[in-house]
Amino acid sequence: MGNTRRIAAVVAGMALIVPLSATTSAQPSDDRTVYEISGTSAEDRTALARSGADVLGVRDGTVTLIAGPAEVSAARAKGLDLTELGGVEELLAERNPDVRTSANDFPAGDEDYHTYAEVTEELERAVAEHGDIASLSSVGDSHEGRALHLLKISDNVAQDEDEPEVLFTCNQHAREHLTTEMCLRIVERFTDGYGSDPVVTELVDTREILVVPTVNPDGAEYDISGGYYHGWRKNRDGSGTDLNRNWGYQWGCCGGSSSWPSSDTYRGTSAFSAPETAALAAFVDSRVVGGEQQITAHIDFHTYSELVLWPFGYTYADTAPDMTREQAQRFQDVGTAMAASNGYTPQQSSDLYITDGSVNDWMWGEHGILSLTFEMYPASGGGLDGFYPPDEVIEPETRRNDEAVQILLEEAGNPMP
Ligand SMILES: [Zn+2]
Structure with a gap:
């Protein structure tokens, strides 16, 4: 289905940049x-x-x-x-701990989480060590000019081979830092494991794995600025756009997003008004080769609630224009298989509540991509703490999704009914 997309207007004058010194104890008023x-x-x-x-x-x-x-x-x-x-x-x-660390790192005790600079270093290291199967580029820039990194992993990585492409995206929502670690685990697993792990080797040889570890680096950096957590969700353009309400399929259609700029679910001034979504969408559009979308499967990682979600979000209905009963069944089958592997709960996105302008609705509705959302650990969070689990959980909670990631990579080779 068509959509109107406009080139994102970068209104630099509206940028709200709040420099916080390391000594300030002021928290955002709320x-x-x-x-x-x-x-x-x-x-x-x-x-x-x-x-x-x-x-x-x-x-x-x-x-x-x-x-x-x-x-x-x-x-x-x-x-x-x-x-x-x-x-x-x-x-x-x-x-937030009493002792502030440096202005640009995670709070004391959570330093194993990766800042944007550390994400960049990890990706550069993966390419330096595995240049034969890994290449680093970007899909564009964030509002504040940070590169939206794209790591491609495949054999013959410099060539565009005729292999199913699988996209993993993380950190659309700033405070969901565990998701960035999830994408970094995928990078590490499918580069370091190549040649020794037969499953990894087979998938790298037969797929093109595309990883965008942070779709919202400005928001993520802001969320830890001053060395403490701010509870920030949106991007950093003006008072912020909710990137996962800004996608151009049924954008703003159904009361599943807000028209109020101050809202945490503000959908933006138009579909793809946020430079981050516009850039990622343009990249996905560019993967239509010879009239065929090369990306066949996608997971967008979020926290929290331990759920596997599939489209549509804009309607409670299981079937809709652009979603036949057979297609809905395949989403349900794949989602249920993945959830069986990690212990999450599988359901249609709108079983939670109505959302419009989400990435899954667009990836599926516009491009026919088997696109799901994972809401990661914890199952429930006691409020904002759910976004900020201690860094000790990074390894077990990202490893927990290894099999689900593998299922999606394998399913990427099967046609959608
Ligand atoms: Zn989220």
Whole structure:
């Protein structure tokens, strides 16, 4: 289905750059509160999201969200029972250590997470050590001018071979730092393991693996600026666009995003108004060769809730224009197989709540790509803490998805009905 795309306008004058010295103790002012509500339906959660609440996680009908007084009143009017977990500022202060580290690193104790500079180093190292199977480029630049790195892994990496291409994208949402580590694990596994691990070797020989470890580097850097966590989700253009509401399939159609710039689910001024989504979409568009999209499968990693999600998000319906019963069944089959491997819960995206302008809806609706979202560890998070698990979980929680990643790479070779 067609979409209108415009070249992203980079309004430099609107950039909100807040330099924070290492000595400041000021946290962003925020009078909103984190709540948990159990026993909610998808319709309840869609109503909560539409009221302006920032949904952090959903698991077994229990939703964790950030709400202000108006959203709380709206929820109570619907008969929902809210349990207060604490103020946003208070919860962030609890998570942030007293001792500030340098202005551009993760908080003390979480240094194993990779900053943007460290992500860049890791990718450069992978190419330096495995130049025969790995090449580094970018799909474009972020609003603040950071390269949106693209690492390609395949045998004969310099050639565009006729092999299924599989895309992994991470960190559309700034505070979901564990996802960046997930993409780095894929890079490490399929470069270091080549030649020794037979499964890895076979997949590298027969696939073209494309990894974008951070789609939102500006937001991720801002989220750790000053050496403490800010709870930031969006990009850094003006008051921020929610990149995963900015994609051009049914953009803004269905009350699954916000038109308010201050909202955490602000969809932007138009589809692909964010330079990050525009660049990634242009790259995917460029993979149509001889009338055929070369990318056949995709995972976009998020945190948290431990879910495997498939399109569509804009409608509760299982089938729709651009989604036949057979196609919906394949999403369900692949999603369920992947979830069986990692213990996540598989479901259609809209089973959580309605979203529009998401990456999966566009990848599938526009390009026919088998595109899923993983919501990673933890299953539930006690509020904002869910975004900031200690760095000790990086290894087990990224390894946990090895088999699911392998399933997708194998499925990439099978045709969609
Ligand atoms: Zn997310």
